[in-house]
Amino acid sequence: MIQEFKKIWKGYALGMLWLLGLLWPLLGIHPDGTLSFEKTLTVWLYIFVGTAICLFLYLLNKSGALELVTDPVATFRKNVLGLSKQMPSWVWLVVVLVLALLFPVFTTRYAQDVAVNVLIYICLGLGLNIVVGLAGMLDLGYIAFYGIGAYSYALLNIHYGLSFWVCLPLAAFMSCIAGCIIGYPTLRMRGDYLAIVTLAFGEIVRLILNNWMTLTNGPNGILGIKVPGIFYPSFFNGFSMEHLWLKKLHYLYYVALMLAIVTIISVYRLNYSRIGRAWESIREDETAAELMGVNTFLLKLLAYAMGAVFAGLAGAFFASRMRFVSPESFTFLESAMVLCMVVLVGMGSIPGIILGAAALIVLPELFRGFELYRMLAFGAAMVVMMLFRPSGLIPAKRVGTRSEEREN
Amino acid sequence: MPGDPILELKNVSAGYGRIKALKGISLKVFPGEIVAMIGANGAGKSTTLMVVCGIVPVETGDVIYKGNVINGIAAEKLPTMGLCQIPEGRRIFPRLSVRENLELGAFYRKDRETIDKDLDRVLTLFPILAERKKQQGGTLSGGEQQMLAIARALMSRPKVLLMDEPSLGLAPIFVQKIFDIISEINKKDGVTILLVEQNANLALQAAERGYVLETGQITLEDQAETLLHNPEIRKAYLGE
Numbered sequence: 001m002i003q004e005f006k007k008i009w010k011g012y013a014l015g016m017l018w019l020l021g022l023l024w025p026l027l028g029i030h031p032d033g034t035l036s037f038e039k040t041l042t043v044w045l046y047i048f049v050g051t052a053i054c055l056f057l058y059l060l061n062k063s064g065a066l067e068l069v070t071d072p073v074a075t076f077r078k079n080v081l082g083l084s085k086q087m088p089s090w091v092w093l094v095v096v097l098v099l100a101l102l103f104p105v106f107t108t109r110y111a112q113d114v115a116v117n118v119l120i121y122i123c124l125g126l127g128l129n130i131v132v133g134l135a136g137m138l139d140l141g142y143i144a145f146y147g148i149g150a151y152s153y154a155l156l157n158i159h160y161g162l163s164f165w166v167c168l169p170l171a172a173f174m175s176c177i178a179g180c181i182i183g184y185p186t187l188r189m190r191g192d193y194l195a196i197v198t199l200a201f202g203e204i205v206r207l208i209l210n211n212w213m214t215l216t217n218g219p220n221g222i223l224g225i226k227v228p229g230i231f232y233p234s235f236f237n238g239f240s241m242e243h244l245w246l247k248k249l250h251y252l253y254y255v256a257l258m259l260a261i262v263t264i265i266s267v268y269r270l271n272y273s274r275i276g277r278a279w280e281s282i283r284e285d286e287t288a289a290e291l292m293g294v295n296t297f298l299l300k301l302l303a304y305a306m307g308a309v310f311a312g313l314a315g316a317f318f319a320s321r322m323r324f325v326s327p328e329s330f331t332f333l334e335s336a337m338v339l340c341m342v343v344l345v346g347m348g349s350i351p352g353i354i355l356g357a358a359a360l361i362v363l364p365e366l367f368r369g370f371e372l373y374r375m376l377a378f379g380a381a382m383v384v385m386m387l388f389r390p391s392g393l394i395p396a397k398r399v400g401t402r403s404e405e406r407e408n
Numbered sequence: 409m410p411g412d413p414i415l416e417l418k419n420v421s422a423g424y425g426r427i428k429a430l431k432g433i434s435l436k437v438f439p440g441e442i443v444a445m446i447g448a449n450g451a452g453k454s455t456t457l458m459v460v461c462g463i464v465p466v467e468t469g470d471v472i473y474k475g476n477v478i479n480g481i482a483a484e485k486l487p488t489m490g491l492c493q494i495p496e497g498r499r500i501f502p503r504l505s506v507r508e509n510l511e512l513g514a515f516y517r518k519d520r521e522t523i524d525k526d527l528d529r530v531l532t533l534f535p536i537l538a539e540r541k542k543q544q545g546g547t548l549s550g551g552e553q554q555m556l557a558i559a560r561a562l563m564s565r566p567k568v569l570l571m572d573e574p575s576l577g578l579a580p581i582f583v584q585k586i587f588d589i590i591s592e593i594n595k596k597d598g599v600t601i602l603l604v605e606q607n608a609n610l611a612l613q614a615a616e617r618g619y620v621l622e623t624g625q626i627t628l629e630d631q632a633e634t635l636l637h638n639p640e641i642r643k644a645y646l647g648e
Contacts, residue, residue, distance in 0.1 A: 274515075277504075281512050284501035291461060291495060293487035293516035293564065 004059050012055060020044050043373070100257055104250035112249045114365055116321065119256035120314050121357040125341040126267045127310030129353055132342050134276060135303035136283025137187075138195040140335055141202025144182075145175040145308040147209060147330035149315025154222045154325045155215070164228035164320050168313060175312025176305045178205075183304035187297065190286070202335055209327040221326025225319050228255055252321050259317055263310050268350060270306065279303055344385065412475065414439045414600055415460070415491075415568055420469035421624075422459045429455040431624040432469065437568065442594050442601045444611040444632060446645055447621030453604040454496050456621070457570045460602075461486055461493045473568070488516045490567030496604075497576060498557040502546025506537055509545050509556055513563030523563070530559040533589070551582035558589060568600045569593070575607045583607065587614050608645035612636045620645075 020040070027040045060066050084092070104112050124146060131139045152171040156162045162170070186197045209216050216222065227247050234242040246252055270276050278299050281289040290296050319325045341356035363381055367374040413436040423429045429452045437443045447453050458464040459479075460471055466479040473491060486492070501509050510530065514523045531538040534555045540548060545556060554574055561569055574590065575583040587610055593599050605611035612618050612632040620628035620641065628635065635641050 277508060277512060278515065280504060280508075281501050281515075284503055285499050287463060288495060288499040288501065289512070290463065290483045291487070291493050292512050292560070293484050294512070295482070295484045 004062060008055075012051075016044075016048055016051070019047065104253050109249055112253050114362060116249070116253050116256045118358050118361045119253075119260040120318055121338065121341060121361055122260045122354050123263045123310050123314035123317075124338045125353040125357045126263050126350065127307045127314070128338050129342050129350075130267065130270065130279070130303050130310075131307040132339065134271065134279040134283065135300055136279075137300065137303070138191070138198070139304075139307070140195050140199040140332070140339070141182075141205070142198070142307065142311060142338055143330050143332070143335040144202045144205035145179060145311035146315040146318070146334070147205055147327070148178050148308075149175045149312030150319040150325045150329070151209060151216060151222075151315075152312070153316035153319045154225050157225050157319075158222060164226065164316070168316050171316035172309045172312040175308040175315065179305040179308030180301060183301045187300045187304065199332070202330075202332060206327050206330050206332075209330065216327075219327060221324055221328075223324050225323045225325065227252065227320050227323060256317060256321075259313055263313070264350060264354075267310070271350070275299065275302070340382070344382065411438060413437055413472075414474060415602065416470075416472040417456070417460070418470045418472065420456075420459060420471060421467050422455060422464050423467065424464070429464075429624055430459065433621075433624070433626055434469075435619055435626065435629070437600060437602050439567075439600055440594075440598055441617065442590070442603060442615040444603045444605060444608075444615035444618040445621055446605055446608040446611055446618060446641075448645075449606075450623075451621040452624040453621055454572050457493055457495075457572050457602070457604060460570060461491070484516075487564040487566070490565065491570070492561045492564045492566035492568075493570040494557045494561045494572060494574065496572035498550075498553045500545040500548075500553050500556050500560065503544055505542055506545055506548070506556060507541045509560050510537075510563050513560035514565075516564070526563055526565065530562050533562075533592075534559050551578050551585070554578060554582070554586055555589070558586070558593075562593065562597075562599075566599055568602065571601060571603045573604060573606060575605065575610065583610065590614060608641070609636075 023044055024037070024040045027043060028036050030036065057066070061070065103115060107115070124142070127145075128139065128142045131137050131142070149171040152174040153164065153167040156167050156170060157164070182198070182201050186194060186201075189197060210219055212218070227245055229243055229245045231241045231243055234240050246255060278289070278294045281292065281294055282296050282299060286296055318329070322329075337360060341360050342353055344356055344360070364374060364378050367377045367381075370377050415437040417433050417435045419432045419434050421428060421430050421432050433452070433456060435443075435445075435456075445453050445456065455464055459466055460473075462479070462481055462483040469479075470477050471479045473489065478486070478489075478491075501512065504512070507527075510527055511523065514526060517523055531541070536552055537556060537559055540552065545553065548556060558571075558574070571590070574586050578586065590601060590603070591614055594601050603611055603615060612635055615632040618630060618632045618635045619626050620635070628638075628641070630638070
C-alpha cells in the first residue's frame with residue numbers, strides 16, 4: 001500500500017494544486033474588484049479532505065485490507081443478482097409499474113414535479129436514441145422537434161381551442177413533418193457534417209420562435225395554455241359525463257407516465273423489428289447495408305421522423321404542463337442534455353436511457369444543498385461516471401443477442 | 409461461350425469528380441462462369457464493381473443485367489434482382505451478431521421459412537460460423553469475417569456474385585480455403601462470379617476467363633489458362 005501511494009501521490013498533489021489554481025479565480029475574485037482567499041481555501045480544503053479519504057479507501061481496497069467488508073457485500077450482491085435472474089422479467093416490470101403508479105401517493109409536490117420532468121426526458125431520450133443509438137446519426141438539434149411539438153399544441157389550443165388529446169397526435173405529426181423537411185436535404189451527409197447541420201437546424205427553429213412575433217409572440221412566449229382535461233362518467237344526478245381539468249400535479253404525473261409508457265413500448269417494438277435491425281446495419285456500415293438491399297435513405301429519414309414524433313409528444317405535454325411556452329426552453333443546452341442521457345448511461349439500451357434521464361434530472365436536484373456549486377458537483381459526478389463506466393451505467397447488452405432472444 | 413451474357417458492361421466510364429477511374433470498359437460475364445479481373449492498384453477494379461452495384465454512378469455507357477439496362481437503378485434494389493456484391497475489406501456489421509449479419513443478407517426477403525432454410529444451408533457450408541452464431545461479427549478473425557461476408561451475400565440468393573479481393577489480408581491457408589469455397593458455390597449452386605483480385609495467380613486458376621485492367625482500360629481479355637501462361641502477365645502480375 002505504501003508503494004502504491006508512492007506511485008500516485010505526486011499526481012494527486014499536482015491535481016489538487018491545479019484545482020486550487022482553478023478555484024481561486026472562480027471564488028476569490030469579487031465583482032467589485034476585491035480579492036479574498038478564505039472562501040477558496042475552505043472549499044478547497046473540503047474537496048482535498050474528501051478526495052483524500054476516497055483515495056485512502058481506494059488504496060486500502062486495492063491492497064486487500066478491506067476484504068473484511070467487501071467480501072460479504074460481494075457475496076450478498078451475487079446472491080441478490082442470482083435471485084433476480086431466476087425471477088421472470090415480467091415480475092420486475094410489474095413491480096416497477098406498481099411503484100410508478102403509487103409514486104404520487106407517498107411523495108411531496110416537489111418530488112412529483114421532478115418525476116414529471118424525468119418522464120418527459122425519458123420520452124426525449126428514447127426518441128433521440130432511435131436517431132443516435134440505432135441509426136447512428138449524431139443529432140445536435142433534437143430539441144427543435146420538442147419545441148415544435150410544444151408550440152404546435154400551444155398555438156392550436158390558444159387560437160382554435162383544440163383540446164390536448166386532439167393536439168397530441170397533431171403535435172407529433174407536425175414534428176414528424178419538420179423531421180422529414182430537415183431530413184430530406186441533410187441526410188445525404190454523414191458523420192460530423194450531419195451533426196453541424198442539425199445543430200444549425202436547432203438554432204434556426206429557436207430563432208424563428210424568438211423572432212416571429214405575430215405567430216409566436218417572440219421571447220414573451222405564449223400564456224394561458226390549457227391543461228389536459230378528461231371526461232368521466234358520473235352517477236351523481238342520474239347518469240352524466242362530467243369534465244375535469246387535470247390541473248393537479250399528480251393528475252399530470254399520470255398523463256406523463258402514460259406518455260412515457262407508450263414511448264417505451266413503441267421504442268421497444270421498433271428496436272426489435274426488421275426496421276430496427278436495418279437501422280443498426282446503417283449505423284455499422286452504410287455502404288454494406290445498401291449492398292444488402294437496405295434502402296438507407298428512406299430508413300434514415302424514417303429514423304429521423306420517428307425520433308421527431310416522440311419529441312413532439314413530449315413537447316405537447318410540456319406545453320400543457322407549464323401552461324406557458326417560450327423559446328428559452330428550447331436551447332442547445334437542452335439538446336446536449338438529452339444527448340448526454342443517451343450516450344452517458346448506455347447508448348441503445350432502454351433501461352439505460354431511463355436511468356440516464358432519471359440521473360441527469362435528479363442529480364442536479366440532489367445537489368441543491370451545494371447551492372452555487374451545484375453544477376460543479378454535477379460536472380464532477382459526470383466525469384467520475386465516465387471514468388469508471390465508459391460504456392455507460394447499463395451498457396446495451398442486447399448487441400448481438402437479439403435474434404436469440406426472439407427465439408426463446 | 410454459348411447464350412447471352414448475364415452481365416455486360418458496354419463502354420462504361422465513371423469516376424470520382426474530375427478523376428476518371430474508368431475510361432470506357434466493356435466486358436461480358438456469361439451465366440455459370442467465374443470471371444477474374446486482375447490489375448494493379450488504382451486500375452479501376454473496385455470501381456467497376458461499385459459501378460455495377462450503382463454505388464458509383466455511370467457517366468457514359470451501359471450496364472446490362474439479364475438484358476436490361478440497370479444504370480440508374482438504386483443500389484438497394486439490386487439484391488432483389490439477384491445481383492450481390494461482397495465489398496472490399498469484407499465490411500461485415502461488427503457490432504451485430506453473426507446471425508444478425510446473415511439475416512441482414514436476406515433483408516429484402518420476408519418469408520421466414522425460406523430464410524431459415526437458407527440460414528441452415530450457409531451454416532453447414534461454413535461450420536465455423538455455426539459455432540460463432542451468437543458472437544459479434546467484429547470479434548471474428550479476418551478469415552472468418554470473409555466467410556461471414558460470403559455467407560451473408562449467399563443469404564440474398566444471388567444469381568451473380570461480385571467479389572472484391574476476397575483474399576485481402578488473409579493467411580495463405582485461409583486464402584486457399586476461400587477459393588475452394590468460391591469454386592464450390594459456383595459449381596454446386598450455379599452462381600455466376602465476377603472476381604476482382606490482386607492475387608492474379610489464384611484468381612486465374614479459379615476462373616474460366618480473365619480481363620486485365622490498366623489505368624481504367626481493359627488491355628487484355630482471354631481464357632484464364634492462356635492469361636496464366638502469357639509471359640507479359642507473368643512478368644507484370646505474377647512477379648517473374
